[in-house]
Amino acid sequence: VMNGIRDKVLTLDTMNQSVKNIEYAVRGPILLRAMEAEGRHWGVKKPFTEIIRANIGDAQAMGQKPITFMRQVLALCQYPDLLSSPSFPEDAKKRAMRILQSCEGHSTGSYSASAGIQMIREDVARYIEHRDGGIASDPDNIFLSTGASSAIMAVLNLLVSGKGKTRTGVMIPIPQYPLYSATLAEFDAVQINYYLNEEHYWGLDVAELQRALEQAKAHCQPRVLCVINPGNPTGQVLSRENIEAVIRFAYEEHLFLMADEVYQDNVYAEGSQFHSFKKVLMEMGSPYAQQLELASFHSCSKGYMGECGFRGGYTEVVNMDPAVKQQMLKFQSVRLCPPVLGQILIDIVTNPPQPGEPSYQQFQQEKKAVLSGLAEKAQLTEKILNKQPGIHCNPVQGAMYSFPCIQLPPKALQRAEELGQPADMFFCIQLLEETGICVVPGSGFGQKDGTYHFRMTILPPLEKLKILLEKLSQFYAKFTQEYS
Amino acid sequence: MNPLVKAVEYAVRGPILLKAGEIEMELQRGIKKPFTEVIKANIGDAHAMGQQPITFLRQVVALCTYPNLLDSPSFPEDAKNRARRILKACGGNSLGAYSASQGVNCIREDVAAYIERRDGGVPADPDNIYLTTGASDGISTILKILVSGGGKSRTGVLIPIPQYPLYSAVISELDAIQVNYYLDEENYWALDVNELRRAVTEAKEYCNPKVLCIINPGNPTGQVQSRKCIEEVIHFAWEEKLFLLADEVYQDNVYPKDCQFHSFKKVLYEMGPEYSSNVELASFHSTSKGYMGECGYRGGYMEVINLHPEIKGQLVKMLSVRLCPPVSGQAAMDIVVNPPVPGEESFEQFNREKEFVLSNLAKKAKLTEDLFNQVPGIHCNPLQGAMYAFPRIFIPTKAIETAKAHKMAPDMFYCMKLLEETGICVVPGSGFGQREGTYHLRMTILPPVEKLKIVLEKVKDFHIKFLEKYA
Numbered sequence: 001v002m003n004g005i006r007d008k009v010l011t012l013d014t015m016n017q018s019v020k021n022i023e024y025a026v027r028g029p030i031l032l033r034a035m036e037a038e039g040r041h042w043g044v045k046k047p048f049t050e051i052i053r054a055n056i057g058d059a060q061a062m063g064q065k066p067i068t069f070m071r072q073v074l075a076l077c078q079y080p081d082l083l084s085s086p087s088f089p090e091d092a093k094k095r096a097m098r099i100l101q102s103c104e105g106h107s108t109g110s111y112s113a114s115a116g117i118q119m120i121r122e123d124v125a126r127y128i129e130h131r132d133g134g135i136a137s138d139p140d141n142i143f144l145s146t147g148a149s150s151a152i153m154a155v156l157n158l159l160v161s162g163k164g165k166t167r168t169g170v171m172i173p174i175p176q177y178p179l180y181s182a183t184l185a186e187f188d189a190v191q192i193n194y195y196l197n198e199e200h201y202w203g204l205d206v207a208e209l210q211r212a213l214e215q216a217k218a219h220c221q222p223r224v225l226c227v228i229n230p231g232n233p234t235g236q237v238l239s240r241e242n243i244e245a246v247i248r249f250a251y252e253e254h255l256f257l258m259a260d261e262v263y264q265d266n267v268y269a270e271g272s273q274f275h276s277f278k279k280v281l282m283e284m285g286s287p288y289a290q291q292l293e294l295a296s297f298h299s300c301s302k303g304y305m306g307e308c309g310f311r312g313g314y315t316e317v318v319n320m321d322p323a324v325k326q327q328m329l330k331f332q333s334v335r336l337c338p339p340v341l342g343q344i345l346i347d348i349v350t351n352p353p354q355p356g357e358p359s360y361q362q363f364q365q366e367k368k369a370v371l372s373g374l375a376e377k378a379q380l381t382e383k384i385l386n387k388q389p390g391i392h393c394n395p396v397q398g399a400m401y402s403f404p405c406i407q408l409p410p411k412a413l414q415r416a417e418e419l420g421q422p423a424d425m426f427f428c429i430q431l432l433e434e435t436g437i438c439v440v441p442g443s444g445f446g447q448k449d450g451t452y453h454f455r456m457t458i459l460p461p462l463e464k465l466k467i468l469l470e471k472l473s474q475f476y477a478k479f480t481q482e483y484s
Numbered sequence: 485m486n487p488l489v490k491a492v493e494y495a496v497r498g499p500i501l502l503k504a505g506e507i508e509m510e511l512q513r514g515i516k517k518p519f520t521e522v523i524k525a526n527i528g529d530a531h532a533m534g535q536q537p538i539t540f541l542r543q544v545v546a547l548c549t550y551p552n553l554l555d556s557p558s559f560p561e562d563a564k565n566r567a568r569r570i571l572k573a574c575g576g577n578s579l580g581a582y583s584a585s586q587g588v589n590c591i592r593e594d595v596a597a598y599i600e601r602r603d604g605g606v607p608a609d610p611d612n613i614y615l616t617t618g619a620s621d622g623i624s625t626i627l628k629i630l631v632s633g634g635g636k637s638r639t640g641v642l643i644p645i646p647q648y649p650l651y652s653a654v655i656s657e658l659d660a661i662q663v664n665y666y667l668d669e670e671n672y673w674a675l676d677v678n679e680l681r682r683a684v685t686e687a688k689e690y691c692n693p694k695v696l697c698i699i700n701p702g703n704p705t706g707q708v709q710s711r712k713c714i715e716e717v718i719h720f721a722w723e724e725k726l727f728l729l730a731d732e733v734y735q736d737n738v739y740p741k742d743c744q745f746h747s748f749k750k751v752l753y754e755m756g757p758e759y760s761s762n763v764e765l766a767s768f769h770s771t772s773k774g775y776m777g778e779c780g781y782r783g784g785y786m787e788v789i790n791l792h793p794e795i796k797g798q799l800v801k802m803l804s805v806r807l808c809p810p811v812s813g814q815a816a817m818d819i820v821v822n823p824p825v826p827g828e829e830s831f832e833q834f835n836r837e838k839e840f841v842l843s844n845l846a847k848k849a850k851l852t853e854d855l856f857n858q859v860p861g862i863h864c865n866p867l868q869g870a871m872y873a874f875p876r877i878f879i880p881t882k883a884i885e886t887a888k889a890h891k892m893a894p895d896m897f898y899c900m901k902l903l904e905e906t907g908i909c910v911v912p913g914s915g916f917g918q919r920e921g922t923y924h925l926r927m928t929i930l931p932p933v934e935k936l937k938i939v940l941e942k943v944k945d946f947h948i949k950f951l952e953k954y955a
Contacts, residue, residue: 011794012795014694015629079545105535146617149807160486309580309808309811310812311810334620336497339617
């Protein structure tokens with residue numbers, strides 16, 4: 001006790017040690033540095049006019065507009081007086097009324113059932129059937145969630161068990177979206193890295209899956225295989241053959257498959273096409289279709305919607321043990337329910353305006369504008385970055401990020417080591433300080449030893465993105481000169 | 485699967501609700517029953533039971549959701565001003581952008597200002613405010629970060645019995661040690677510090693008691709703690725070096741004139757620096773209860789006091805993985821802490837609607853207590869606050885034996901029978917915890933007055949028949 005101030009009950013030593021191991025680079029040290037830089041008093045003239053937050057997949061924060069129809073339905077649901085307003089189209093009103101009917105007390109303020117509003121689960125199942133060419137989807141297998149993140153964490157939580165050598169091992173891609181590593185740290189599960197092949201457009205090789213699995217068996221019980229398709233941060237879109245190979249592997253090795261498909265609407269490259277794991281699984285027939293346990297995830301945060309702040313999402317579980325499904329429902333019930341507005345957004349995604357409806361044209365226009373804009377920016381990013389010697393950017397086939405590989409000169413590596421920073425973190429901090437551009441170092445996602453990357457979103461408006469990419473290239477050139 | 489998840493129970497949406505769902509489906513299929521609808525008096529969901537949202541709140545969130553409406557003459561200026569202010573603080577001026585993981589800055593400032601006003605000027609720092617996905621999310625986050633150790637040094641968490649079963653569920657999930665302290669039914673469910681002391685002393689044998697959870701006003705019990713009691717609890721926490729969790733989501737639901745809500749934060753501060761500089765406290769609030777009833781928005785906040793700065797850093801890091809709480813819920817919270825003030829256009833209507841909800845709840849609280857107490861074999865403590873009745877029910881020996889034969893807790897057996905014969909769904913006391921050999925049920929006071937009277941009448945008839953049947 002000093003000055004009457006005692007030792008605290010809750011300190012770094014007494015806290016949950018698993019929580020201490022959590023890292024989430026997307027909002028980690030680089031962002032803290034960016035916020036600090038933003039608030040800093042710049043004595044000498046600041047070298048940039050603003051901090052560009054190209055660290056996070058948040059489209060609307062970067063100026064993307066919400067889809068009008070979606071916001072109209074949401075507004076009508078929250079303030080039903082608007083149902084008598086001439087400023088809202090009939091199709092939006094119809095959907096709002098239908099949704100309100102399905103809410104307890106006809107209010108968006110009631111709790112819903114813990115797996116989500118039943119009608120919306122049915123709509124999601126129908127949507128999936130339509131997307132997958134008619135392959136049946138059972139509403140009972142749909143769980144609405146608070147963004148995809150909460151469903152991913154809930155399923156991982158169910159799967160983690162055992163101790164020591166029988167502790168659950170979870171295979172995750174490297175590079176990965178660090179929700180996975182963070183959740184595994186929090187749950188004290190064993191992380192099993194499988195490396196995506198940068199030389200081959202970040203492809204997924206089953207041989208590499210095999211290698212990772214065999215090595216892992218020595219120290220844990222591998223039970224889960226996580227795949228992100230389209231990939232984050234890498235943007236690769238898996239081919240159908242690839243998906244079939246993964247399914248076969250998961251089946252043979254008796255692994256629970258988790259398919260993070262939140263970027264399913266963000267596919268740009270010619271020749272690339274989204275194939276849902278569910279569809280491929282079912283089309284592969286026996287024994288896979290009846291036995292492989294699969295959980296697929298979707299969200300309203302990405303795609304053409306970009307509604308991150310509403311925290312809408314769902315998971316579809318396939319071949320899950322019915323008793324486990326009950327447990328999952330029970331577990332969800334403790335938090336009562338996902339945000340109802342997020343559920344409503346998911347419903348609009350499943351139930352957009354149809355040809356002939358008053359909002360159809362505008363909806364399609366807005367959707368196309370967003371998606372083609374992203375496609376253009378994906379291509380532009382690859383082009384500009386690849387012009388710069390020392391930077392190599394794989395094609396951005398999907399998602400909303402570039403993950404270029406950067407060569408760093410030995411002196412820079414040395415300096416980084418002196419500072420106790422990963423080399424790409426050092427690079428990113430210098431980039432931030434000199435240009436205001438905030439991107440996330442590759443070390444936050446994982447990468448092959450001795451390689452360096454950063455993840456930058458393609459979300460800023462086109463003209464701004466051009467400027468950013470040029471600035472970044474120039475900075476890189478300067479940086480490599482300085483540390484040559 | 486994860487055995488910790490298997491061990492989790494949450495009675496409010498547990499077996500009784502599943503049964504209610506089945507019965508509802510049967511009714512839909514036209515199967516004849518002695519009732520025409522299932523009445524879900526199991527859950528504290530006001531809108532589901534017909535309570536209307538506060539107009540101003542919905543106007544502001546609608547304006548935030550669809551800013552075109554800012555040009556509409558049908559919305560008052562004060563609502564528009566608040567919407568503009570909120571949107572300005574959002575990324576891309578949109579509710580669709582992620583917010584900072586701790587919550588939108590200006591909303592945290594508004595929450596701090598609200599707390600200062602509520603607490604008669606006791607300062608609140610926006611940096612200590614974390615917006616959350618309902619209070620449940622904040623409570624579970626704090627508990628998560630607190631739980632550590634192994635074997636005899638495993639963290640022990642003191643919870644009231646009866647409790648809101650979020651606590652036992654999270655403790656189960658985290659594999660922490662649940663330490664029960666019993667509220668005193670003979671004394672209006674009061675909290676006796678001697679009982680706290682008993683609980684802690686015993687617990688030290690097998691765990692490391694570290695956390696003390698208080699629910700005030702209480703759920704399911706509805707008791708509102710006196711200021712003196714709160715001081716005693718704070719002193720106890722200080723003495724025993726316990727981290728205090730104050731679940732205050734029902735702070736706006738206090739009914740008798742001689743009861744008053746005292747925030748733990750305020751009392752702590754007013755007890756002087758020895759306490760106010762040392763006791764670590766987390767207080768929780770929500771948009772789900774009060775006069776708002778906005779459960780579906782998942783809005784809430786926690787205020788943390790005297791947390792180590794490094795812990796605050798860990799907290800934000802943990803929250804950042806899930807990015808942020810729903811921004812619409814944050815906006816709803818903003819209106820709760822930043823309501824219309826006298827002179828503003830919407831003030832009168834806002835106040836009217838708020839008063840109507842609260843006075844209605846007060847009426848129903850008294851009505852429920854009185855009607856329950858008219859039933860032989862039921863005794864109901866006064867409902868001082870919150871939104872539930874937790875009457876004690878006498879269950880005859882024969883019924884207890886029948887229940888045991890069915891492998892059911894006696895009050896679960898009772899509640900199942902009540903549901904099957906009347907369609908009324910309430911939660912058995914065993915789901916909240918109670919003294920051995922006593923039985924209770926938790927029923928909400930939320931149905932509209934006339935319906936509530938009918939419900940209580942039906943419960944009375946059922947109870948009398950039940951006593952006769954199992955005499």
